[in-house]
Every structure is written in structure tokens, then in C-alpha cells.
Amino acid sequence: MKFTSVVVYAVVGMAAATQAFVPLQTQGTTTARFSSTAVEGATSQVERNENFAKLAGGYLFPEIGRRRNAYVQEHPEMADRIISLGIGDTTQPIPPHILSGLVEGAKKLGTKEGYSGYGAEQGQALLREKIAKVLYNDLIDASEVFVSDGAKCDIMRIQQMFGPKVISAVQDPSYPVYVDTSVMMGQTGNQDTSTMQYDNIVYMRCSPENGFFPDYASMPRADVVYLCSPNNPTGAAATKEQLESMVKLCRERGSILVFDAAYAPFIRSPGVPKSIFEIEGAKDVAIEVNSFSKYAGFTGVRLGWTVVPSGLKFKDGSLVRDDFNRVMTTAFNGASNIVQSGGLACLDEEGQKEISTLIDYYLENAKLLRQTFEEIGFPVHGGTDAPYVFVELPESVGGSWNAFNMILEKAQVVTIPGAGFGPGGEGFLRLSAFAPKDSVIEACKRLKEAFQ
Amino acid sequence: MKFTSVVVYAVVGMAAATQAFVPLQTQGTTTARFSSTAVEGATSQVERNENFAKLAGGYLFPEIGRRRNAYVQEHPEMADRIISLGIGDTTQPIPPHILSGLVEGAKKLGTKEGYSGYGAEQGQALLREKIAKVLYNDLIDASEVFVSDGAKCDIMRIQQMFGPKVISAVQDPSYPVYVDTSVMMGQTGNQDTSTMQYDNIVYMRCSPENGFFPDYASMPRADVVYLCSPNNPTGAAATKEQLESMVKLCRERGSILVFDAAYAPFIRSPGVPKSIFEIEGAKDVAIEVNSFSKYAGFTGVRLGWTVVPSGLKFKDGSLVRDDFNRVMTTAFNGASNIVQSGGLACLDEEGQKEISTLIDYYLENAKLLRQTFEEIGFPVHGGTDAPYVFVELPESVGGSWNAFNMILEKAQVVTIPGAGFGPGGEGFLRLSAFAPKDSVIEACKRLKEAFQ
Incomplete structure (x- = not known):
């Protein structure tokens, strides 16, 4: 019964045995011949990043x-x-008009007039403007939009910016990237194998009893609160009142809200906000992560964006946007120009x-x-x-x-x-x-x- | 004389005043009206990541x-x-054959048969195989190749994997991303404003006197040594003997060599290695970062790769490739499928x-x-x-x-x-x-x- 043992792996949170690459213990031992002065077995003396050892299993x-x-x-x-x-x-x-954006974006790179190399790491100016206008109705400014290769990658870059010393709060259950990147950045302790929770993360239980919306008020304060609506995996879309209460709480507690709106266009119920910036006061407390993946068929094409409001500040008064800009310019090199051309087509009426x-x-x-x-x-x-x-x-x-x-x-x-x-x-x-x-x-x- | 003051900025290492977004001190103060219970001025209570404060200026x-x-x-x-x-x-x-790879890669996404969504985060199997075969003559295995959106992004992901506790060594001068990402990850102390060097980074001087090749043997040991050849910015291409000595040194000192080969195809002098893996024993000590940017015209298209040999180990014997795989699967979502199709065309004979x-x-x-x-x-x-x-x-x-x-x-x-x-x-x-x-x-x- 193979599945029995599979279940055992699952209970311990996907054990190391299920990792992508099974350790090949015998490799490397045959290399001593290359240099008589080599360290025995040629294993490096570099310590493994302890935070990676905390991760329970594969993604x-x-x-x-x-x-x-x-x-x-x-x-x-x-x-x-x-x-x-x-x-x-x-x-x-991918439907015809959006596809033509991608195809033309590729074709023009073959011409002298249409060729372009490095673009702004923050994205093409026109795309940033169209995102602000078409998707946010100018609730935000183009200069607050950072175009990227997707929400998953942006979440890591946001963690990179916040660094190892913040406390993060996540919905439980939630998209695993919030927790995994918190662990990788060193924000957490070890995983408690009985509760399956990592020390130093605030897990905000979401269940049918609370309409899958977290009761942050009853939880310890966190520096960064990750909230996804419409939610992955629960499918719950937060109401205006729920989001208002969360923004108010974050303002009171001095938390920064990272709002994952990757599924926003799936909202069809009237009155349900599609962006956190529809909530008054959100621009002082919230970052919004977003993506073209799920509704333009771009999961493999890779295009997303993050909005960091110009007024959002750290405790010392410095601007969050400046530090996020530093991550984007230093650790990223812009979304593909071909793909951005597809993004522009997504924002046309057609x-x-x-x-x-x-x-x-x-x-x-x-x-x-x-x-x-x-x-x-x-x-x-x-x-x-x-x-x-x-x-x-x-x-x-x-x-x-x-x-x-x-x-x-x-x-x-x-x-x-x-x-x-x-x-x-x-x-x-x-x-x-x-x-x-x-x-x-x-x-x-x-x-x-x-x-x- | 405007340029005089510009020079002053330069001397202090590009001061904060030259950052992308000039702090708008007055912003955010008008938002108190949103909530009577708001924290005054709505500045968050989140501490700025101290490592970002160490960065001297913009990228x-x-x-x-x-x-x-x-x-x-x-x-x-x-x-x-x-x-x-x-x-x-x-x-x-972009020349015709490579361009057709990109255009066809886009076009097929509009068809039922050709559409694809998420691919493997490590890259398409065929592309990994072709990179191993065409560019490395099977010196490495396809499973050691991680396809990405570029070398700059991979350097950050490599730093992410190594974490805050390693000591990095860089050539001086060097591509600024090695140092900047080391600082962002918290590996360094502050910048010494007289030497312009960060504490806790080993700067390996490269000058005409040493043929722009670092004398690592005379420097303190580092965990991770960044070496770029052909070099950016000096244009120096390291000889086989130089690379052999570096690999030998890294083996002796237990260092991991991160070899940046982004300009390798520009090498025309016979006998100059195009990959660190041409050096015996390198697979035990080296990671190679690479890119299609500079010779396929892909600077804006975004495609690169990193080779992490299966035998490369941390001190505890765990495989470096496993941890890099964890970064790639958790913090990245694959290079664009359109772009990978262009990468395949790059590797055809044409x-x-x-x-x-x-x-x-x-x-x-x-x-x-x-x-x-x-x-x-x-x-x-x-x-x-x-x-x-x-x-x-x-x-x-x-x-x-x-x-x-x-x-x-x-x-x-x-x-x-x-x-x-x-x-x-x-x-x-x-x-x-x-x-x-x-x-x-x-x-x-x-x-x-x-x-x-």
C-alpha cells in the first residue's frame, strides 16, 4: 500500500525524502584526484543557511x-x-487581442526601430500608467506601480525588503509562499511538529466560523500582515466592512498590510472591493500585490505588479517605496519587454x-x-x-x-x-x-x- | 557649475539625495481624517530593515x-x-531565427494545442538539456541547470540561499550587484566612508598590476567568492592557469566560487575557458551564473541560467542544489514560456x-x-x-x-x-x-x- 507511506510524509509536513533532488551521497568522493591539496571529499566549509534547514519539505x-x-x-x-x-x-x-500584443511585442524586436534592450526595472511608463488608470481608476499613481514577473516573485522581494527582524502574520490556511519566504528570510523559529506552525509567525485562523476572515484584533500584533482576497485557497472574498476593519486595525497597531489581490477580477458580487485602495486610509498602511496570471492566461507568460503607495512609511519616517525600489532595481531587471507588450493589450478595452x-x-x-x-x-x-x-x-x-x-x-x-x-x-x-x-x-x- | 556638486555626491558614494524617489516629507499628513483612532500621521510602527540603511545610494x-x-x-x-x-x-x-523562436513561442499560446501555463520553475526540460549539451558539451547535466529571468536576479537568489551569515569576497572593481545584494542580505557591516568599502566583505583588488585577476591567496578567507570572467567592468578574461589556481584555492579554503560567465561567448582568444567547469575539480566548488542577454540581444527579453553542480555541498554535507532548488521553486515561478522558446532557438545551429x-x-x-x-x-x-x-x-x-x-x-x-x-x-x-x-x-x- 504505497499511499500509506505517502500519508506519513504528509503528516510530518512533507519530509526531506520528497525533495526534488535525493542527496547523492556517493558523489564528490571521486574528485580527490584533481588536487593533492584539496580538502578531503571537497565538501565546502560554507555553513548551510540555517533558515533553509527549518523548512519542513519541498514547496x-x-x-x-x-x-x-x-x-x-x-x-x-x-x-x-x-x-x-x-x-x-x-x-x-490566450485570446486574440491579448495574443497580438505578445506577438507584436516579439516581432518588433527584430526591427531596428522597434528593438529595445533594458527597460526601467519598475516597468514601462505606459504600462504603469495604464495599470493605475484602467485597473485602479487613478486611485493610485503610476509612480506607485512596480511591474514584475509575477506575484510570487514579488512576495519574496517584499520579504527581502522587510528583512529578518519583522514578525509576519498570515491567514491559516494560506498561499504557502508567505510562510515559506518568512522562514527563508529568517523571521521565524523552527516548526513545531505538533502544531505544524513555525515559531514567530502569527497564524490567523480562517474557518467557516469566521467567514474565512481573520480576527487580527484577537491575535498578537505583527509588523506585516498578509491578506489574500479573493482568497487562495478558501475562495472567500472579503467584504468592504471586513477590509475597513482590517485597515483600521493595521493603522492602530502600526502594521503594514500586504494585500494579495491576484484574483480580484473574479469578483462578481456587487460592492466587494477589488483593491485594498478602495478602502479609506489604506494608502498609509497597505501594499498591494497583483498579477495578470490567472485571468489573461499568463501563468506561464509571467507578468504581475506591486503597488507601494508613496506615503507608506517605516517607523523612522523613511519611505517604504524607496526601499522597494532599491530591491527592484538591484535584484530584478524588469519584466520581459515582450510580456509587458502583452500586458498593455490586456488593458485595452478589447x-x-x-x-x-x-x-x-x-x-x-x-x-x-x-x-x-x-x-x-x-x-x-x-x-x-x-x-x-x-x-x-x-x-x-x-x-x-x-x-x-x-x-x-x-x-x-x-x-x-x-x-x-x-x-x-x-x-x-x-x-x-x-x-x-x-x-x-x-x-x-x-x-x-x-x-x- | 552644476557638475561640481554632482562630483561631491559621487565622492560620498552617491548620496541619498540622488535616490529615485525624493522623500516627500509632507505626504501622509493629510490622511488623518480617514480614521479618528489612527496612529498619528499614520506612520507604521515597522522598523526599516537596517541593512537597507547601510546602502550608500541608488543602484x-x-x-x-x-x-x-x-x-x-x-x-x-x-x-x-x-x-x-x-x-x-x-x-x-534580434536576428531572424532567434526572433522566430520568440514569435512562435507567443503565437502558440493562442492555440488549444500549443497553450501552456505554469512550467517547471527550473525551466523547460528541453532547454535545460540543450544548454548542457550545446553550451557545456555535456560537462554538466541538465538537472544542474536552473533557467531564470537573468543573471542579476539569480545573484540575488544565490545570496538568498547563502543567507546573512556568510562572508563574501568580490573583485574590486566589480559588477555592483554582488556587493549591493550582500549588504541587503545583512552579510556586511556599514560602509567605511574613507575607503568606500563595506565591513565584512573581502575586496580583492584587480588592477593592471595583477592582470585584473584577484590574488585571493593573500586575502582573508571568504565563504563565497564572486568572480566574473570575461570581466565586467575591466574586460579581462581569465586564463586557464588563473582559473585553475582559483579553483585549487577555493578547494583548499573550502570556499564556494560563484563564477559569472555572462560574457563568455565574447571570448575569441584560443585556450581561454568559457566556463568554470572546463577546470578540473570545479564541480565541487563552483556555481556558474549565465545569461543570454548580451549576445542574443535579450537584455530586455530576460533569460539566463545558473548551474549548480549536483556534488556541491555545504559543510554539513547537504547539497547546495537542493537549497537553490528551494529558492527557485518558492521565490520564482519560471522564466516566461515565450522567452524560453527564444532560448531554444538561440541554441539551434542557426x-x-x-x-x-x-x-x-x-x-x-x-x-x-x-x-x-x-x-x-x-x-x-x-x-x-x-x-x-x-x-x-x-x-x-x-x-x-x-x-x-x-x-x-x-x-x-x-x-x-x-x-x-x-x-x-x-x-x-x-x-x-x-x-x-x-x-x-x-x-x-x-x-x-x-x-x-
């Missing part, structure tokens, strides 16, 4: 891929049956229409997934203003990694166990609506059978 | 751009006359030919620049196996920032002062060969006049 999403591949290797006859509702990876082709159509498509999938689990009889969350459906599992399933394994084995559907997003996700399963519609329909059929 | 290359723009603003009539031999930015269009032609073009420019300064009567270095020419200035010029200003003012040519690359660069000027040939010819004419 979640590659881990899911490895488990999928392991299953296929054991059951090659099932390879063609696999349907991925796992990582939130877009599947629909591009915006195409995006809306793509979102309709994925939200229709989300609806099918919701319906399926309602019919199965499990409580379902998310999937209306977000591309993720978050399913509450009955205790009989035996935890979310067990459910993941069972569904992979019985239905050949890849999901993501809630526990992968933090201890608070245990007992839940995340399903992504980004698959092609016919795959979603087929997956729904099989899921119903699997849970019968 | 060098944007600083050069700002000075250029300031000059144009003061002398708008000169705007059209400006020739940039400053930052190493490519100017020639792409390799196109690259060779581009390099010929730029090396011809370098030759013109060399000749010009030889005629002026200044000693000239580099420019034969590298796209940079490094000119020794006579004392009468009054330092490299003065020379930069004088040349900008008299000849409207943008260069880079050697001092921008570290204290060891004082008294030198770097000129880039990446301009169009007719601009280089014109610049050479004006430079001769300016120095008459």
Missing part, C-alpha cells in the same frame, strides 16, 4: 506534481485519465472584454464544482467570486492528504489537500476551476462516483 | 540614467546628440551562427574604442575577449566621475565611471561596445576632440 505545488507523477508511474494505464484540478493553472488559450469572457468561463467551472459537492453532501465554500472551491471533508475521510490520495486513486483527479496550505486547512480540499470545461464535467462525474 | 545603472536625464533637461538642445556607451545595453535587432555574427559586430566596436584611446594616449584594457573597454585615466582628469561628467558635457557621450564599480575602479572609465557602429564611430571622433 507545495511541485510536491503535488511529484505525487501525481509517482501515481502515473505506478499506473501508466491511467496516465490519459488524469484530470488536474490541482494547482491553479490556466488552460484556455483585452478587458477578452479577460471578462475568460473569467466567465472559469467561474462556470467553479459553479459545476460547487454543485457537485453540494450533491455529494459536503459543505462547499468559495467558487463564486473566486476560481477556487474549498470543500469541507467529513471526518470519515481521514484528513485532507488522505482525501487527495483517495481521489487521485479512485477518480484520477488531482486536487490540493487543505493541509498543504497550513494546519488550518486540515479537513478541507481545494479544487481549481482552471481546467477545460469538458474535463471539469468529467471530473465532477467521477468525484460523485468516488464519494458514493 | 549604479539607474543612477547613470538619472544623470544623463538631468544633463538633457539642462541642455535640451543636446538631447539628440547623446550617445550611450554607458550601461551594457544591446542595440542590434541561432548559434546569428549570435556569433552579433558578437563579431560588437567586438568590432570594442576594437574601435580601444584604438581611439590608444591614439589619445591612455592605457586601454579589455575589449578583445569582452564587450567592455576599460580605460586608465591620467591623474589630470581628476577621477572617474569627473571624467564621466566632462565627457558627457563636452562630447555628449555617456560612459560609466570606474568608481561606480567599487573603490578599486577609481581612475578608470568603462565604455560599452554595445552601441550601433555608426554611433561608436561618431563617439570615437568626439572623444578624441574632447581629450585634445
Whole structure:
């Protein structure tokens, strides 16, 4: 029973044995011949960064891929049956107008007039302006927009800027990058193997009981609060009142709010804010991370941005934007000029229409997934203003990694166990609506059978 | 005399006043109305990362751009006359075969069959294989190649992996990213304003006296040694013997060598290694950083890679590649799929030919620049196996920032002062060969006049 041992790995938080590269203990020993004065075995005397030793295992999403591949290797006859509702990876082709932005962006590099080399590390001026205008209705200024190769990379750069001494607060469950990069930066202690939480991170439990919105007021103060809405993985979209209370709290406690709005355009409910900057006073306390990935089909194309308001300050009065600018100019070299050309097309009226159509498509999938689990009889969350459906599992399933394994084995559907997003996700399963519609329909059929 | 004060900034290492965003002290004070319970002035209580306060000024290359723009603003009539031999930015269009790789890479994203979303964070398998085969002649394995959005970004990710506790050694002068990211990561103390060096970095002086190759043996041991060959800014390409001695030293001292080979294909002298892995024993001690930027015209397109050998180990025996893989998967999301398609085309036989032609073009420019300064009567270095020419200035010029200003003012040519690359660069000027040939010819004419 292979899956039993897989579950054991999961319980200890994905053990070292599941890492990408299995240590090759025998390598390097044959190299002594190169130099008679060499250090024995040629192992360097460089100490490993202790913060990396704290990380419990591989990053979640590659881990899911490895488990999928392991299953296929054991059951090659099932390879063609696999349907991925796992990582939130877009599947629909890039629509014509946006595509033409990319293609023309590439083509012009072959001409003397159109060629361009290094651009501003912060992004092309026109793209920054269009983001501010089209997406923020000029609530923010172009000079506050930093164009990047994606939200995940920006989160690391934000951590880089804050450095090792801040205390971070995260929703639990949450997108694993917030916690993992906090650990990598040295902000945390070790992971407590009983609670699965790292010391020195504030875990803000999000559950059906609090509408998946964190009760930061009841938690210890943190310097940096990570909040994602519409949420990955729970699919919850925070209301205006919730966000107002969070901004107020951050102002009172002197915290900086890092607001991850990567799924904002999926919001269809009226009155639900699509940006933290719709909230009064947010420009004094919030940074917003954003991305074209999920609704322009840019997951592989790579384009995002971060807004750092000009008035946001550290305790000493220095501007956060100046330090973020230093990270962007020193540790980054601008998003690809071809890709930025695609970003400009996204912000044309035609591009915006195409995006809306793509979102309709994925939200229709989300609806099918919701319906399926309602019919199965499990409580379902998310999937209306977000591309993720978050399913509450009955205790009989035996935890979310067990459910993941069972569904992979019985239905050949890849999901993501809630526990992968933090201890608070245990007992839940995340399903992504980004698959092609016919795959979603087929997956729904099989899921119903699997849970019968 | 505006330039006098500019020189003063330069002497203190580019002061805070030259940063991208001048602090707007008055901002944020008008926001108190948003919430009666707000912290006064709404300044956060988050401490600024102390490592950022140590950074002396803005990153060098944007600083050069700002000075250029300031000059144009003061002398708008000169705007059209400006020739940039400053930052190493490519100017020639991307040749047809490589371009077709990019264009087709974009086009296929518009089709159902060709669409792809997230790829492996380490890069497409085929690209990793082709890099190992075509560029390294299988000296390394595809699994040791990590494809990225460029060498600059990879250097930060390497620092991220090593963490705050290592001691880094750099060539002096050197590409500023090594030092700046060391400071940002907290590896260093403050900058000594008399020597312009940061405490806790080993500066390895490179000068005409030692052929611009560092004498690491005479310096204190470092954990991580950054070595760039062909060198930016000096243009020196290290010989096989020099690299052998460095690898031997790193093995003896247990140091890890980070070898920056971004300019390797510019090497035309027979016998000069294009990769550190041509040196026996290097796979136990070296990481190699590399890039398509400079010879495929990809400075704005963004594609590079880093090789981390599978046998390279930390002191505790753990594999460096595992930790670098953790950074790449957690803090990065893969290079753009469109761009990777262009990278594949670079590695076709046709792409390799196109690259060779581009390099010929730029090396011809370098030759013109060399000749010009030889005629002026200044000693000239580099420019034969590298796209940079490094000119020794006579004392009468009054330092490299003065020379930069004088040349900008008299000849409207943008260069880079050697001092921008570290204290060891004082008294030198770097000129880039990446301009169009007719601009280089014109610049050479004006430079001769300016120095008459």
C-alpha cells in the first residue's frame, strides 16, 4: 500500500525524502584526484543557511506534481485519465487581442526601430500608467506601480525588503509562499511538529466560523500582515466592512498590510472591493500585490505588479517605496519587454472584454464544482467570486492528504489537500476551476462516483 | 557649475539625495481624517530593515540614467546628440531565427494545442538539456541547470540561499550587484566612508598590476567568492592557469566560487575557458551564473541560467542544489514560456551562427574604442575577449566621475565611471561596445576632440 507511506510524509509536513533532488551521497568522493591539496571529499566549509534547514519539505505545488507523477508511474494505464484540478493553472488559450500584443511585442524586436534592450526595472511608463488608470481608476499613481514577473516573485522581494527582524502574520490556511519566504528570510523559529506552525509567525485562523476572515484584533500584533482576497485557497472574498476593519486595525497597531489581490477580477458580487485602495486610509498602511496570471492566461507568460503607495512609511519616517525600489532595481531587471507588450493589450478595452469572457468561463467551472459537492453532501465554500472551491471533508475521510490520495486513486483527479496550505486547512480540499470545461464535467462525474 | 556638486555626491558614494524617489516629507499628513483612532500621521510602527540603511545610494545603472536625464533637461538642445556607451545595453535587432523562436513561442499560446501555463520553475526540460549539451558539451547535466529571468536576479537568489551569515569576497572593481545584494542580505557591516568599502566583505583588488585577476591567496578567507570572467567592468578574461589556481584555492579554503560567465561567448582568444567547469575539480566548488542577454540581444527579453553542480555541498554535507532548488521553486515561478522558446532557438545551429555574427559586430566596436584611446594616449584594457573597454585615466582628469561628467558635457557621450564599480575602479572609465557602429564611430571622433 504505497499511499500509506505517502500519508506519513504528509503528516510530518512533507519530509526531506520528497525533495526534488535525493542527496547523492556517493558523489564528490571521486574528485580527490584533481588536487593533492584539496580538502578531503571537497565538501565546502560554507555553513548551510540555517533558515533553509527549518523548512519542513519541498514547496507545495511541485510536491503535488511529484505525487501525481509517482501515481502515473505506478499506473501508466491511467496516465490519459488524469484530470488536474490541482494547482491553479490556466488552460484556455490566450485570446486574440491579448495574443497580438505578445506577438507584436516579439516581432518588433527584430526591427531596428522597434528593438529595445533594458527597460526601467519598475516597468514601462505606459504600462504603469495604464495599470493605475484602467485597473485602479487613478486611485493610485503610476509612480506607485512596480511591474514584475509575477506575484510570487514579488512576495519574496517584499520579504527581502522587510528583512529578518519583522514578525509576519498570515491567514491559516494560506498561499504557502508567505510562510515559506518568512522562514527563508529568517523571521521565524523552527516548526513545531505538533502544531505544524513555525515559531514567530502569527497564524490567523480562517474557518467557516469566521467567514474565512481573520480576527487580527484577537491575535498578537505583527509588523506585516498578509491578506489574500479573493482568497487562495478558501475562495472567500472579503467584504468592504471586513477590509475597513482590517485597515483600521493595521493603522492602530502600526502594521503594514500586504494585500494579495491576484484574483480580484473574479469578483462578481456587487460592492466587494477589488483593491485594498478602495478602502479609506489604506494608502498609509497597505501594499498591494497583483498579477495578470490567472485571468489573461499568463501563468506561464509571467507578468504581475506591486503597488507601494508613496506615503507608506517605516517607523523612522523613511519611505517604504524607496526601499522597494532599491530591491527592484538591484535584484530584478524588469519584466520581459515582450510580456509587458502583452500586458498593455490586456488593458485595452478589447483585452478587458477578452479577460471578462475568460473569467466567465472559469467561474462556470467553479459553479459545476460547487454543485457537485453540494450533491455529494459536503459543505462547499468559495467558487463564486473566486476560481477556487474549498470543500469541507467529513471526518470519515481521514484528513485532507488522505482525501487527495483517495481521489487521485479512485477518480484520477488531482486536487490540493487543505493541509498543504497550513494546519488550518486540515479537513478541507481545494479544487481549481482552471481546467477545460469538458474535463471539469468529467471530473465532477467521477468525484460523485468516488464519494458514493 | 552644476557638475561640481554632482562630483561631491559621487565622492560620498552617491548620496541619498540622488535616490529615485525624493522623500516627500509632507505626504501622509493629510490622511488623518480617514480614521479618528489612527496612529498619528499614520506612520507604521515597522522598523526599516537596517541593512537597507547601510546602502550608500541608488543602484549604479539607474543612477547613470538619472544623470544623463538631468544633463538633457539642462541642455535640451543636446538631447539628440547623446550617445550611450554607458550601461551594457544591446542595440542590434534580434536576428531572424532567434526572433522566430520568440514569435512562435507567443503565437502558440493562442492555440488549444500549443497553450501552456505554469512550467517547471527550473525551466523547460528541453532547454535545460540543450544548454548542457550545446553550451557545456555535456560537462554538466541538465538537472544542474536552473533557467531564470537573468543573471542579476539569480545573484540575488544565490545570496538568498547563502543567507546573512556568510562572508563574501568580490573583485574590486566589480559588477555592483554582488556587493549591493550582500549588504541587503545583512552579510556586511556599514560602509567605511574613507575607503568606500563595506565591513565584512573581502575586496580583492584587480588592477593592471595583477592582470585584473584577484590574488585571493593573500586575502582573508571568504565563504563565497564572486568572480566574473570575461570581466565586467575591466574586460579581462581569465586564463586557464588563473582559473585553475582559483579553483585549487577555493578547494583548499573550502570556499564556494560563484563564477559569472555572462560574457563568455565574447571570448575569441584560443585556450581561454568559457566556463568554470572546463577546470578540473570545479564541480565541487563552483556555481556558474549565465545569461543570454548580451549576445542574443535579450537584455530586455530576460533569460539566463545558473548551474549548480549536483556534488556541491555545504559543510554539513547537504547539497547546495537542493537549497537553490528551494529558492527557485518558492521565490520564482519560471522564466516566461515565450522567452524560453527564444532560448531554444538561440541554441539551434542557426541561432548559434546569428549570435556569433552579433558578437563579431560588437567586438568590432570594442576594437574601435580601444584604438581611439590608444591614439589619445591612455592605457586601454579589455575589449578583445569582452564587450567592455576599460580605460586608465591620467591623474589630470581628476577621477572617474569627473571624467564621466566632462565627457558627457563636452562630447555628449555617456560612459560609466570606474568608481561606480567599487573603490578599486577609481581612475578608470568603462565604455560599452554595445552601441550601433555608426554611433561608436561618431563617439570615437568626439572623444578624441574632447581629450585634445
